[in-house]
Amino acid sequence: xxxxxxxxxxxxxxxxxxxxxxxxxxxxxxxxxxxxxxxxxxxxxxxxxxxxxxxxxxxxxxxxxxxxxxxxxxxxxxxxxxxxxxxxxxxxxxxxxxxxxxxxxxxxxxxxxxxxxxxxxxxxxxxxxxxxxxxxxxxxxxxxxxxxxxxxxxxxxxxxxxxxxxxxxxxxxxxxxxxxxxxxxxxxxxxxxxxxxxxxxxxxxxxxxxxxxxxxxxxxxxxxxxxxxxxxxxxxxxxxxxxxxxxxxxxxxxxxxxxxxxxxxxxxxxxxxxxxxxxxxxxxxxxxxxxxxxxxxxxxxxxxxxxxxxxxxxxxxxxxxxxxxxxxxx
Numbered sequence: 001x002x003x004x005x006x007x008x009x010x011x012x013x014x015x016x017x018x019x020x021x022x023x024x025x026x027x028x029x030x031x032x033x034x035x036x037x038x039x040x041x042x043x044x045x046x047x048x049x050x051x052x053x054x055x056x057x058x059x060x061x062x063x064x065x066x067x068x069x070x071x072x073x074x075x076x077x078x079x080x081x082x083x084x085x086x087x088x089x090x091x092x093x094x095x096x097x098x099x100x101x102x103x104x105x106x107x108x109x110x111x112x113x114x115x116x117x118x119x120x121x122x123x124x125x126x127x128x129x130x131x132x133x134x135x136x137x138x139x140x141x142x143x144x145x146x147x148x149x150x151x152x153x154x155x156x157x158x159x160x161x162x163x164x165x166x167x168x169x170x171x172x173x174x175x176x177x178x179x180x181x182x183x184x185x186x187x188x189x190x191x192x193x194x195x196x197x198x199x200x201x202x203x204x205x206x207x208x209x210x211x212x213x214x215x216x217x218x219x220x221x222x223x224x225x226x227x228x229x230x231x232x233x234x235x236x237x238x239x240x241x242x243x244x245x246x247x248x249x250x251x252x253x254x255x256x257x258x259x260x261x262x263x264x265x266x267x268x269x270x271x272x273x274x275x276x277x278x279x280x281x282x283x284x285x286x287x288x289x290x291x292x293x294x295x296x297x298x299x300x301x302x303x304x305x306x307x308x309x310x311x312x313x314x315x316x317x318x319x320x321x322x323x324x325x326x327x328x329x330x
Contacts, residue, residue, distance in 0.1 A: 004082040010100035014134040015124035017097035032213040067111040079115030101165035119182040126189040127326035137226040148239040169306040188322040229285040231266030296327025
């Protein structure tokens with residue numbers, strides 16, 4: 001009996017979603033995905049093409065309204081393709097890294113359920129001690145008009161939404177009651193998973209999809225690398241200088257040009273030559289021990305509740321390691 005399935009990766013951000021999207025896009029292009037796995041691209045998904053295809057923009061329509069005719073038609077097409085493929089569990093994978101925080105569970109399930117037999121939601125929980133580091137680094141690399149800081153306390157005090165939804169206890173509570181006859185799977189994303197197949201294979205294992213086929217350009221590649229401390233501080237200083245000198249005609253444009261040049265230079269250092277402009281060897285910036293301890297303490301109560309209730313399934317050892325990386329257990 002064929003049971004069609006839609007799997008929605010809800011994120012959060014900085015949990016390998018870009019790498020997963022690149023992997024699946026490449027696997028589709030190279031025709032190495034097994035026939036029981038569909039990753040909607042091209043004619044199956046609004047004509048989307050390129051090196052990294054995601055379904056975020058279209059599925060985010062569900063944030064504020066019911067699915068429109070265009071989205072309903074696309075989802076119906078994916079469901080029809082799954083039925084055409086046949087087999088025991090033909091599965092469509094969707095990636096929306098902001099989904100856990102921004103989507104409405106009931107509306108999302110109602111949009112997907114008419115087209116498949118089962119809806120599965122997946123959250124990759126990355127320990128906050130590293131996830132917040134990556135979010136702070138990402139903020140510093142964006143020319144967004146905001147005052148910049150590398151201090152996690154500043155970002156948490158500002159109420160950064162992406163950091164707030166690293167409360168996996170709250171995320172699980174939001175999606176679990178709404179899954180109903182469908183499923184929610186929480187998976188650990190560990191510190192050594194970046195730039196490897198480990199997180200991807202863990203997802204495939206949890207969904208019983210078999211071995212994740214190899215795809216070119218994935219192993220060892222960091223898509224959004226964190227720059228060195230020298231690089232991160234240079235970007236923060238340039239952003240803050242733009243605030244300080246905004247009243248001077250032309251200053252903002254000149255500082256933005258210097259900022260974008262610095263991003264290019266330090267990105268090359270991070271993924272290529274391994275040497276900063278100062279001549280120092282590249283080492284990725286990270287919180288110091290005190291900052292990591294502060295982040296761990298900030299999320300401790302929520303993490304203790306989460307670890308007491310999460311279904312660990314076949315990943316008991318990985319969840320134990322997750323507790324240690326999150327600073328909850330020793």
